[in-house]
Amino acid sequence: xxxxxxxxxxxxxxxxGPDTRERILDAxxxxxxxxxxxxxxxxxxxxxxxxxxxxxxxxxxxxxxIFEALIKLAGPDLLASAGTSLALEAVPMQIALPxxxxxxxxxxxxxxxxxxASLVLRxxxxxxxxxxxxxxxxxxxxxxxxxAGGDLRKDIPVDVAIWQVIGPLAGLxxxxxxxxxxxxxxxxxxxxxxxxxxxxxxxxxxxxxxxG
Amino acid sequence: xxxxxxxxxxxxxxxxGPDTRERILDAxxxxxxxxxxxxxxxxxxxxxxxxxxxxxxxxxxxxxxIFEALIKLAGPDLLASAGTSLALEAVPMQIALPxxxxxxxxxxxxxxxxxxASLVLRxxxxxxxxxxxxxxxxxxxxxxxxxAGGDLRKDIPVDVAIWQVIGPLAGLxxxxxxxxxxxxxxxxxxxxxxxxxxxxxxxxxxxxxxxG
Amino acid sequence: xxxxxxxxxxxxxxxxGPDTRERILDAxxxxxxxxxxxxxxxxxxxxxxxxxxxxxxxxxxxxxxIFEALIKLAGPDLLASAGTSLALEAVPMQIALPxxxxxxxxxxxxxxxxxxASLVLRxxxxxxxxxxxxxxxxxxxxxxxxxAGGDLRKDIPVDVAIWQVIGPLAGLxxxxxxxxxxxxxxxxxxxxxxxxxxxxxxxxxxxxxxxG
Amino acid sequence: xxxxxxxxxxxxxxxxGPDTRERILDAxxxxxxxxxxxxxxxxxxxxxxxxxxxxxxxxxxxxxxIFEALIKLAGPDLLASAGTSLALEAVPMQIALPxxxxxxxxxxxxxxxxxxASLVLRxxxxxxxxxxxxxxxxxxxxxxxxxAGGDLRKDIPVDVAIWQVIGPLAGLxxxxxxxxxxxxxxxxxxxxxxxxxxxxxxxxxxxxxxxG
DNA sequence: TATGAATGAGCCTTCATTCAT
DNA sequence: GATGAATGAAGGCTCATTCAT
Numbered sequence: 001x002x003x004x005x006x007x008x009x010x011x012x013x014x015x016x017g018p019d020t021r022e023r024i025l026d027a028x029x030x031x032x033x034x035x036x037x038x039x040x041x042x043x044x045x046x047x048x049x050x051x052x053x054x055x056x057x058x059x060x061x062x063x064x065x066i067f068e069a070l071i072k073l074a075g076p077d078l079l080a081s082a083g084t085s086l087a088l089e090a091v092p093m094q095i096a097l098p099x100x101x102x103x104x105x106x107x108x109x110x111x112x113x114x115x116x117a118s119l120v121l122r123x124x125x126x127x128x129x130x131x132x133x134x135x136x137x138x139x140x141x142x143x144x145x146x147x148a149g150g151d152l153r154k155d156i157p158v159d160v161a162i163w164q165v166i167g168p169l170a171g172l173x174x175x176x177x178x179x180x181x182x183x184x185x186x187x188x189x190x191x192x193x194x195x196x197x198x199x200x201x202x203x204x205x206x207x208x209x210x211x212g
Numbered sequence: 213x214x215x216x217x218x219x220x221x222x223x224x225x226x227x228x229g230p231d232t233r234e235r236i237l238d239a240x241x242x243x244x245x246x247x248x249x250x251x252x253x254x255x256x257x258x259x260x261x262x263x264x265x266x267x268x269x270x271x272x273x274x275x276x277x278i279f280e281a282l283i284k285l286a287g288p289d290l291l292a293s294a295g296t297s298l299a300l301e302a303v304p305m306q307i308a309l310p311x312x313x314x315x316x317x318x319x320x321x322x323x324x325x326x327x328x329a330s331l332v333l334r335x336x337x338x339x340x341x342x343x344x345x346x347x348x349x350x351x352x353x354x355x356x357x358x359x360a361g362g363d364l365r366k367d368i369p370v371d372v373a374i375w376q377v378i379g380p381l382a383g384l385x386x387x388x389x390x391x392x393x394x395x396x397x398x399x400x401x402x403x404x405x406x407x408x409x410x411x412x413x414x415x416x417x418x419x420x421x422x423x424g
Numbered sequence: 425x426x427x428x429x430x431x432x433x434x435x436x437x438x439x440x441g442p443d444t445r446e447r448i449l450d451a452x453x454x455x456x457x458x459x460x461x462x463x464x465x466x467x468x469x470x471x472x473x474x475x476x477x478x479x480x481x482x483x484x485x486x487x488x489x490i491f492e493a494l495i496k497l498a499g500p501d502l503l504a505s506a507g508t509s510l511a512l513e514a515v516p517m518q519i520a521l522p523x524x525x526x527x528x529x530x531x532x533x534x535x536x537x538x539x540x541a542s543l544v545l546r547x548x549x550x551x552x553x554x555x556x557x558x559x560x561x562x563x564x565x566x567x568x569x570x571x572a573g574g575d576l577r578k579d580i581p582v583d584v585a586i587w588q589v590i591g592p593l594a595g596l597x598x599x600x601x602x603x604x605x606x607x608x609x610x611x612x613x614x615x616x617x618x619x620x621x622x623x624x625x626x627x628x629x630x631x632x633x634x635x636g
Numbered sequence: 637x638x639x640x641x642x643x644x645x646x647x648x649x650x651x652x653g654p655d656t657r658e659r660i661l662d663a664x665x666x667x668x669x670x671x672x673x674x675x676x677x678x679x680x681x682x683x684x685x686x687x688x689x690x691x692x693x694x695x696x697x698x699x700x701x702i703f704e705a706l707i708k709l710a711g712p713d714l715l716a717s718a719g720t721s722l723a724l725e726a727v728p729m730q731i732a733l734p735x736x737x738x739x740x741x742x743x744x745x746x747x748x749x750x751x752x753a754s755l756v757l758r759x760x761x762x763x764x765x766x767x768x769x770x771x772x773x774x775x776x777x778x779x780x781x782x783x784a785g786g787d788l789r790k791d792i793p794v795d796v797a798i799w800q801v802i803g804p805l806a807g808l809x810x811x812x813x814x815x816x817x818x819x820x821x822x823x824x825x826x827x828x829x830x831x832x833x834x835x836x837x838x839x840x841x842x843x844x845x846x847x848g
Numbered sequence: 849t850a851t852g853a854a855t856g857a858g859c860c861t862t863c864a865t866t867c868a869t
Numbered sequence: 870g871a872t873g874a875a876t877g878a879a880g881g882c883t884c885a886t887t888c889a890t
Contacts, residue, residue, distance in 0.1 A: 020849085036334070038251035042885060054887075055850050063885065118337055122248070125330055125390030129397075132387045160407040167408070168379025174386065175344045178337035185341075195372040196379070203415030221865050221877055232874080254860060266861080267875050275860070444870080460758070462675035466864060478866075479871050487864065542761055546672070549754055549814030553821075556811040584831040591804025591832070598810065599768045602761030609765075619796040620803070627839030656853080678881060690882075691854055699881065855887080866876075 021059045023049050025073065028066045033118035033179045037067055071123075074116045093151035097165065097201035098194075104169065105193045108177045109186050118179035132170055136162055152204055161204055168196050233271045235261050237285065240278045245330035245391045249279055283335075286328045305363035309377065309413035310406075316381065317405045320389045321398050330391035344382055348374055364416055373416055380408050445483045447473050449497065450536075452490045457542035457603045461491055495547075498540045517575035521589065521625035522618075528593065529617045532601045533610050542603035556594055560586055576628055585628055592620050657695045659685050661709065664702045669754035669815045673703055707759075710752050729787035733801065733837035734830075740805065741829045744813045745822050754815035768806055772798055788840055797840055804832050 027048035031040045042063050046053040060066045091099070107113055120127045139162050146152040152161060176189035239260035243252045254275050258265040272278045303311070319325055332339045351374050358364040364373060388401035451472035455464045466487050470477040484490045515523070531537055544551045563586050570576040576585060600613035663684035667676040678699050682689040696702045727735070743749055756763045775798050782788040788797060812825035 034336075036248050036250060036336070038248060041883085043883095051849095052851055053885080054852085057886070058849055121333060121340070122336060124246075124248070124334060125386065125392055128333070129387045129390070132383070156411060157407065160404060160411065163380055163384075163404050164408060164411065167381075167383040167404075168375055169383075170387070171344070171379040171382040172375075174337070175341045175382070178341075180337055192372060192375050192379075195369065196376060199368060199372065199376065199415070203411070253858085255858090263874095264876055265859095266863090266877085269861070270874055458760075460672050460674060460760070462672060465862085467862095475870095476872055477864085478873085481865070482870050545757060545764070546760060548670075548672070548758060549810065549816055552757070553811045553814070556807070580835060581831065584828060584835065587804055587808075587828050588832060588835065591807040591828075592799055593803075593807075594811065595768070595803040595806035596799075598761070599765045599806070602765075604761055616796060616799050616803075619793065620800060623792060623796065623800065623839070627835070677879085679879090687853095688855055689880095690856085690884090693882070694853060851890080853888090855885100857884085857886105859883080860881095862880080863878085864876100865878105867874090869872080 020049070020051070020055075024056055024059055024066065025070060029070055029112070029115045029119060030179075032067060032070060033115040033122065036122040037063075070119065071127075074120060092149075093146040094201050094205050097204075098197045101194050101197045105177075105190050108173055109190075111179075114177050114181055115179045117173050117177055121174060121178065128170075128174075132166070135166060139166070156204065164204065165197075165200055168200075169193060172196075232261065232263070232267070236268055236271055236278065237282060241282055241324070241327045241331060242391070244279060244282060245327040245334065248334040249275075282331065286332060305358040306413050306417055309416075310409045313406050313409045317389075317402050320385055321402075323391075326389050326393055327391045329385050329389055333386060333390065340386075344378070347378060351378070368416065376416065377409075377412055380412075381405060384408075444473070444475070444479075448480055448483055448490065449494060453494055453536070453539045453543060454603075456491060456494060457539040457546065460546040461487075494543065495551075498544060516573075517570040518625050518629050521628075522621045525618050525621050529601075529614050532597055533614075535603075538601050538605055539603045541597050541601055545598060545602065552594075552598075556590070559590060563590070580628065588628065589621075589624055592624075593617060596620075656685065656687070656691070660692055660695055660702065661705060665706055665748070665751045665755060666815075668703060668706060669751040669758065672758040673699075706755065710756060729782040730837050730841050733840075734833045737830050737833045741813075741826050744809055745826075747815075750813050750817055751815045753809050753813055757810060757814065764810075768802070771802060775802070792840065800840065801833075801836055804836075805829060808832075 024045065027045045028040075031044045031048060034040075035044075040063075042053045042056060045066070046056055049055075056066065060069065108117070120131060136159070140158060143152060143158045143162055147154060147158060147161075152158075156164075172189050172193055176185045176192075181189075236257065240252075240257045243256045243260060246252075247256075252275075254265050254268060257278070258268055261267075268278065272281065320329065332343060348371070352370060355364060355370045355374055359366060359370060359373075364370075368376075384401050384405055388397045388404075393401075448469065451469045452464075455468045455472060458464075459468075464487075466477045466480060469490070470480055473479075480490065484493065532541065544555060560583070564582060567576060567582045567586055571578060571582060571585075576582075580588075596613050596617055600609045600616075605613075660681065664676075664681045667680050667684060670676075671680075676699075678692060679689045681702070682692055685691075692702065696705065744753065756767060772795070776794060779788060779794045779798055783790060783794060783797075788794075792800075808825050808829055812821045812828075817825075
């Protein structure tokens with residue numbers, strides 16, 4: 001993998017890449033997302049960076065710390081990142097919701113973002129649950145505003161409305177937008193997300209015509 | 213953990229329960245779902261069963277085989293199991309869909325089922341993706357029948373309709389119905405699922421008002 | 425290997441062979457000679473007998489004891505067995521020596537004897553050295569008698585004479601007459617042994633014609 | 637064994653010698669020759685080197701590879717090494733044969749060579765058979781030349797002649813010149829070898845008297 | 849900073865052996 | 870006698886980590 005044949009003790013002439021710390025995190029993201037924390041080995045990460053494993057210890061205190069640094073990075077890069085960071089309250093729901101599509105699926109489709117998705121997945125239920133509840137909490141004022149303004153039907157609890165929006169998206173991300181996703185997967189997810197957001201926007205906004 | 217101080221090479225004087233194989237699988241499910249395949253150790257499983265680790269090797273060829281046996285068991289116990297095994301085509305969608313709730317969330321709430329959910333989660337994207345695509349495929353004829361019969365709006369592609377139904381459920385399961393779920397989580401999920409199914413049934417069936 | 429499908433606790437209806445102890449030793453000889461003491465496992469032996477491993481413990485105290493029983497059997501069956509047990513002193517050397525061929529190589533060529541040879545080989549230098557010294561000791565009076573009687577040249581020390589006879593034979597046995605020997609090996613050894621004994625008998629008996 | 641009580645995870649403050657790979661092979665030779673491949677443990681080898689067992693894995697891929705490295709080294713150090721590498725064809729047999737003694741037994745008597753002998757012995761019949769056949773093959777042209785030149789009696793097949801020379805030597809090596817050989821053993825072997833070579837040279841060269 | 853060599857801990861697995869039936 | 874299930878011991882090997890350079 002590493003073609004350099006420099007073999008001597010001590011520091012090699014010069015490190016060929018910029019910011020080794022960054023490269024370590026990149027490699028770690030890949031390895032951790034593919035194999036999970038325990039399944040990944042420090043050697044694999046080091047190999048991917050192109051250095052020997054003790055080198056990592058110059059930048060991080062250990063495997064655990066690399067992982068945690070990754071998690072810290074993951075936060076803003078997750079579900080949260082896309083639409084939820086915008087000032088959506090100001091935009092009418094009918095427009096804001098489909099709008100999220102462009103942001104969200106595009107954002108989620110990058111290799112890095114997909115690797116993060118896999119990473120969180122691998123972390124077990126806690127990792128995922130936290131993210132979702134986090135996003136849910138962030139969206140609540142937005143949806144409440146929409147409901148107050150009449151954009152969102154009043155007969156649906158805000159929580160349920162939120163869930164109807166982000167639930168399928170979360171499922172989508174997990175099922176189709178992970179590290180190993182193929183292009184077909186991504187396209188499939190794109191269509192599903194697009195249609196989902198249009199439909200759900202519609203059904204959440206429209207006043208019911210008949211009740212039973 | 214084991215207070216007995218019997219120390220001799222061979223088999224101990226009395227083993228307390230039969231059906232060790234079953235108990236191994238139970239313990240393994242728990243441990244694997246909590247820590248993932250690599251994170252789990254044979255020792256932990258054996259300890260949970262209350263035997264020494266070599267004992268497992270009388271029943272399974274190795275760690276891998278225990279895991280695989282678990283996966284095999286997981287099939288019927290997963291997403292699929294609940295509503296999808298019924299002959300739903302015969303039932304009107306408006307009734308069938310909410311009906312699934314009783315089956316599904318109840319089924320998913322058992323500790324065993326939740327452990328399985330965590331297990332599959334831990335298996336990485338492949339595990340999950342397969343399950344969802346499996347369920348999707350199984351539901352397709354049902355939904356198609358509904359659409360042909362007029363129960364399901366014709367302006368929504370069957371795939372999207374299915375996803376709108378199971379997408380939030382999948383997310384739910386992952387976010388709230390995993391091995392470590394608290395009672396609050398479960399209740400939360402129950403309400404979400406119930407309302408979701410009612411709402412989605414409605415919005416999938418009702419003819420559009422032609423709004424825009 | 426064992427076609428019987430009787431599977432129930434306790435003793436099976438009847439053991440199909442005679443003298444299990446004997447069969448165990450046979451199997452053990454085979455396994456030990458193929459893999460050495462540590463390389464052999466109790467299970468392999470038991471499997472070859474067609475019983476389960478704990479069954480061996482009804483006949484022997486353990487692996488070690490089986491091995492020792494084998495060694496005890498090996499003694500008479502080894503180098504010693506063939507010619508050396510006869511009353512060779514009475515026979516003229518020129519006749520006795522070639523005569524040994526019929527006994528020795530024939531005896532050594534049986535699968536059992538060859539397995540024993542491998543067994544002793546595997547035991548390390550001690551096993552082999554002991555055997556050779558043993559044989560040497562047994563032959564000494566015979567050769568001394570021959571030398572006294574004029575059959576054996578007086579200018580060769582008895583020890584050397586013995587070694588010239590049995591040395592090649594020992595090497596032969598080890599190199600060609602072991603457990604895995606092919607028929608070609610055996611034939612080769614046969615010829616070598618035959619010619620060797622004839623030649624050595626000649627050169628040990630004939631008075632030297634010239635000295636320098 | 638190691639009195640230092642330094643206990644910390646990584647590398648210890650100072651390692652005392654270089655050339656660990658060499659030292660591992662030395663230790664391994666000893667252990668393998670004493671106990672055979674299966675009987676030897678990686679931990680024993682490491683202990684003899686004075687390191688912990690994982691250290692070996694920095695130099696060899698595993699137990700098997702250590703063993704194989706040893707076998708590779710064994711080649712030149714075995715039966716072959718001594719006389720057979722010389723250009724013996726040029727030397728008259730009567731002189732060359734006894735000459736081998738100085739080389740061979742001296743070479744075989746070194747602790748290392750004796751350990752190798754035990755090692756090969758432990759490898760079972762294959763190991764030994766190969767060596768002997770190898771040597772036999774190497775000597776054939778030499779003996780053929782001698783026979784053609786009249787040094788070697790024409791009434792003895794070359795193969796048999798070779799065997800009469802090396803057979804006792806092989807037996808000697810196995811019986812007396814192994815890893816655990818005492819000084820007495822070595823002396824005994826030395827005398828036997830010396831006399832053997834002189835006698836055999838004589839009897840292979842002298843023309844028959846036409847005795848019967 | 850980065851490396852090679854080394855380490856303690858621990859993992860999966862096999863083995864000889866034993867108990868209760 | 871013979872069996873299935875279980876056990877303590879130990880083996881080979883991997884891993885994260887550390888020291889000296």
